[in-house]
Amino acid sequence: MNDMNTDTLRVTALGHSRDHLEAARMAEFVFVPKTDAARALVAHLTAITLDHEAKVKPRNRKRQAEAQRSFTGAVSAFAADLIHHARFQEAEGFFYRSYDKEALGQTFVSVRCFEQLLQFWAEMGLMEVTRFFRVRETWEGEDTGTGFGRARRFRATAELLSLAEGFGITPDTLKDHFQKETGRLSPVTVRSEVANRHGTGVTSANMRFAGPKYEAEVQRVKEINAILGQGGFDLAETPRVYRLFSRGNFHNFDFNMGGRLYCCSEDDWQQRPKEDRALITCRGEPTVELDVGSSHLFILYALHDLELDTDDDPYFLPGVEREVVKGLFAAMTGKGSRLTRFPKKLSEDYMKPTGRKISTVYKLGKVLDALIAKHPILNKLKKGSMDWARLQYEESECFMECLTRLGHDHGVAALPVFDSLIVAKQHRDVALTCLVEAYGNRFGCLPEVRCK
Known part of the structure; x- marks a missing residue:
């Protein structure tokens, strides 16, 4: 401007x-x-x-x-x-x-x-x-x-x-007079990641991509959107998703970083609280949400030919609230290394219900030591190669396989919610089987999937 x-x-x-x-x-x-x-x-x-x-x-x-x-x-x-x-x-x-x-x-x-x-x-x-x-x-x-x-x-x-x-x-009648031409929008976005000059963070921008691999990804997402379009979910707008890849400017980018499916239709089920998602219906019938337990930690183990012990709560540490442990794990994978301070959002979320600063309740170093002792695999995290972008990609590939197989083989649509999916209650069993098998096919071991 x-x-x-x-x-x-x-x-x-x-x-x-x-x-x-x-x-x-x-x-x-x-x-x-x-x-x-x-x-x-x-x-x-x-x-x-x-x-x-x-x-x-x-x-x-x-x-x-x-x-x-x-x-x-x-x-x-x-x-x-x-x-x-x-x-x-x-x-x-x-x-x-x-x-x-x-x-x-x-x-x-x-x-x-x-x-x-x-x-x-x-x-x-x-x-x-x-x-x-x-x-x-x-x-x-x-x-x-x-x-x-x-x-x-x-x-x-x-x-x-x-x-x-x-x-x-x-505003209430706008859609009676205007319609969306969504065919103009590509269902696949690739973003760059560039460190700022101070080294304190990175910025991101959309990148132009073309070629066989890009078109193959576009076709994969179009197939999922076609399945969603016939799925019968009772939402304000026919559900649509797009796939967001990250680090497109990295030398080793090969559509293998990021890759989550995000809602791009108006009624964004992914941003609804869990209790509101439970109210979504499919052709008037109730739905269930299938959640992959500790998906990111499971994948981190599997990428190193190890298997997460699903009999034990992976986020249990004596004397530390579970949400604190889970938040620290998420922050470590987001950063790709050990933390030096409590994450801002975790600190804010802790302050709201308790009125206390998290740093006055827990010593970060001691909690991290205990968490790494429980999961030494966290020492394998590395920014740029073994962090959120890699874990997100591996997880998204499992969901891509599951959603496509559900639609093509069983005529069933499911709404993706990152590490879970929403499906008509009557299709719970086949969706659960497809989701577990997608992880098994990719990693050689099976995750725990819970029905909510």
Whole structure:
């Protein structure tokens, strides 16, 4: 946004809570009008935006026909997401979208149009904008040190919502007038990982990939989405997932780092609390959640030709709360080495219910010594080669096999939730068999799978 005066933006006050900003969903920018009312709204918004542009930033020459169509498409997609996201009160109507050129290239909003509409609509009072808010990648809730970069939050103003209502379009009826063209979106994303100049963390950005291996991964995820599309889950939107690979810029990257399946449809079952996930139904029938016990620790052992003792609670340490032990393990795999301080999120989560600093209750060194004594395999962790990205990839491959086999061999769909899956209760047994066998096929030993 080099040519943009950020002083003109209606930046929100600092009073917005971090919880609301973190609850913001990402806008896909793929809405297109499907009714006369929607087309009329888009035409009106385009006209008043161009009028504003002519006043504040006159162009030397008129846009060519193709450029004008692209601009109108951007107006449509951006406005529809602004109106649509006003429904989500847990985020106070905000959504986020980064300026990543590669990612925006799959949408109807180019980087140039994004910058223009951000400036013009903020000046016109149609959109509210926050300051930059950094998003970081986490592994089991703990920071991996990988930043996804900074992203503003955006939301429709009352003026825009009132304008849309004049055309009979509200946040609740938006989908009656606009539809998503999700075919533009690739179901596979590859991100880079670059250390910052201070050596205190890394940043991440989308990378452009092509070639047989990339296309093979795209096809695998498309097959899973086709299965989910016929699965019958009673969600607000047909479930869709995408696969996120990490460290695409590493010399040894071969679609073998990261690779988790993330929900990219509106009703994000992965972010629901466990008790809410239990309420999901499939064609009106109840579902169950199958959870792989200590999946990441199981995989760490298996990668070194060892087998985790599933008869013993792997996170039990005398005198230490289980969630503390589990959180420290997750943080160690996220960092790829021994910790030097209690992780921030673990400390915050401990403070909330207890009112006490975790460092006043436990000595980090003593707890880590006990944890490593119980699981010496933790000494094998190594940042960049044997850490969260490797464990995540191995786990995701098991779930890819399970989901594909369930769909192709049994006509059954399941919703992935990282180290668990949700399936219709009537298909519990076949799903459990497929999941256990997927781990067994990959590692030569069988995990414990619990039914919730």
